[in-house]
Amino acid sequence: MSLADxxxxxxxAKYRAGDLSPVQVIDDVLARVDELEPRLQATYALDPEAARQAARESEARYRKNAAGPLDGVPVTVKENIATQxxxxxxxxxxxxxVPAKEDHPAAARLRQAGAVIFSKTTMSEYGMLSSGVSTFHHLARNPWDLTKTPGGSSAGAAAAAAAGYGPIHLGTDIGGSIRLPAGWCGVIGLKPTHGRVAVGNPYPGRAIGPITRTASDAALTLQVISGPDRRDQTSLPPFTDDPRPLALQGTHIALLLDAGPGLPVNPEITAAVTNAAQTLEAVGATITEIPPIITREMLDGLDHFWRVRSAADLAALPExxxxxxxxxxxxxxxxxxxLTPYDVFHGHTQMQNMSTAVDQAFAAYDFILSPTAPIPAFPADQAYPTNNPLQPFEHIAFTVPYNMSTHPATTVNCGHTSTGLPIGLQIAAPRFQDLRALALAAYLETILPTNPWPTNVHH
Known part of the structure; x- marks a missing residue:
């Protein structure tokens, strides 16, 4: 196995034991990036020299027994998470x-922990697309199939995780922008409980979280980057997760196979998610299939509100x-x-109705399982799966409810399509039970079928 993997x-553990140096590892990661990046286009502001200097400083801290919890670990940060x-x-x-004046709270926490931030990662236009399409960045591609999108808006982060550009990648999520690309790239992506990670520029639904190859790495990252920050009034105090170990015997799990509105679910995705649920049932979990949580009115209301919000942002720009x-x-x-003012108010109300519906769905369940997306990764050059800007959110009906309700939700790979594309399983949990969601993802990692990582990206 390459050090990059x-x-x-x-x-x-290897750094602490003296078996490896952060300098060796960053060199291996940068070699991987150099090999694959011409085809993947996942990075922005790649800085090899600064990374090597940070790795040398980390090496010195290990010699002095002064290393932090992520010291020497190569990390990327999505480009909309500011780094000085x-x-x-x-x-x-x-x-x-305009160069950012300071590190965003999450990036600052990574640096304080000793992580080596060696690059930013690409994202889609204003973060409003579930693809890598952008007028600024090169088109990011999926390591499993270069003709397909890695998803978005955290496009580069998910592609980098799947390709082995080091173990930890930070993304952002307001409707699925961590979980959708993570699902389509076969990696772990966590949207934490709202406020768990300080966002710096808080907005309803907006979250920052890790994209990694393993649930354990996501949990470690979450614990490093979480906590309050004066720049985000919605940020929460330091968290203590549910201390009970994950015991599947007697756990009540809801299975949501139909999101209600949006694109129909691909049969191969339904089969893979159902198989995961049956696997949990076989070890003692109680699985109950539930009807859709949200309605077409809710999804359209959200669309209307976001349309007006984005139109206001664009109207503020010079022509x-x-x-x-x-x-x-x-x-x-x-x-x-x-849209009338009443339409906009109604749209905002539907966002709250979505939140209430999710909270009610959790009344009897410890987790809600569903597909992450109704379809596999779509062509890389399409901005939207529908290829229609006026139908932009037909693929987020499984993910966006948890942004509105503030619940934690993670995705884990639960199989592959007949053409070899990853299938994401979403695990949503009650508020503040982020680590329990990741614990269930970690269990599923060990028992569900998977394919080798696509480190040799095919042309």
Missing amino acids: LTAIDLV GTPVPQGTAATEL NRRAKVLPAIREWTSTADS
Whole structure:
């Protein structure tokens, strides 16, 4: 196994034992990036020299027994999570490139823990697409099949995780932007409980979380980056997760195979998710299939509210910059003028109704299992799975409810399609039980079928 493929937990153990140096590891990761990046296009602001310097400093801390919990571990950070000195284009050519004045709270926590942030990762236009399409970045591609999207908006982060650009990648999620690409790239992606990780620029549904190859690495990362920060009034105090060990005997799990609105679920995805549920049932969990949680009215209401919000953002730009925004986004927001104030208020109300519906669904269950997405990864150059800017959210009906309700939700690979594309299983848990969701993901990692990592990205 290449050093680039080692987990964060293994790396820290080997560093502490003196069996490996952070300098060796970052060199191996950078070699992997150099080999695959011309085809994947996952990175932004890659900085090999700064990474090697950080690795040398980490090596010195290990010699002094002064290492932090992620010391020397190679990490990437999504480009909209600010790091000092690097512009934050938000995936669009319409943004003025101004270097960030300081590290975002989550990036600062990674550095304090000794992590080696060697690159940012690409994202889609304004983070509003579940693909890698962007007017600023090169088109990111899926390591399992270069003709397919890695998903989005955390496109580069998920592609980097699947390709083995080191073990830890930070993404952001407001409707599925961590979990959808993680599911389509066959990796773990956690949207934490709202407030668990300080966002810095809080907004309903917005979250930051880890994208990793293992649930254990995601749990370690979450514990490092969580906690309060004065820059985010919604951030929570340091957390103590449910101390009970995961015991599947007697656990009540809801199985949601029909999201209600949105695209129909691909039969291979239904089969893989059902198989995962049956596997849990065989070891003592009680599985109950439940009807859809959300309605078409809820999903359309969310669309209307976001349309107006995004239209307001674009209207604030000078015309020369607004003209640089992806045409599909401009087409979507152009319809905002047809919505009345009552439509917008109704849309906002539907977001709250979505939250209430999710909370009620949890009344009798410890977890809710579902597909992460109704379809496998779609063509890389499509902005939307529907290829229609006026139907932009037909694939997020399984993921977005937990953004609105603030519950933690993670995705884990539960199989592959007949063409070899990963299938994501989403695990949602009650609020504040992020680590229990990851514990269930860790259990499923050990028992569900999987394929070797696509480290030799095929042309």
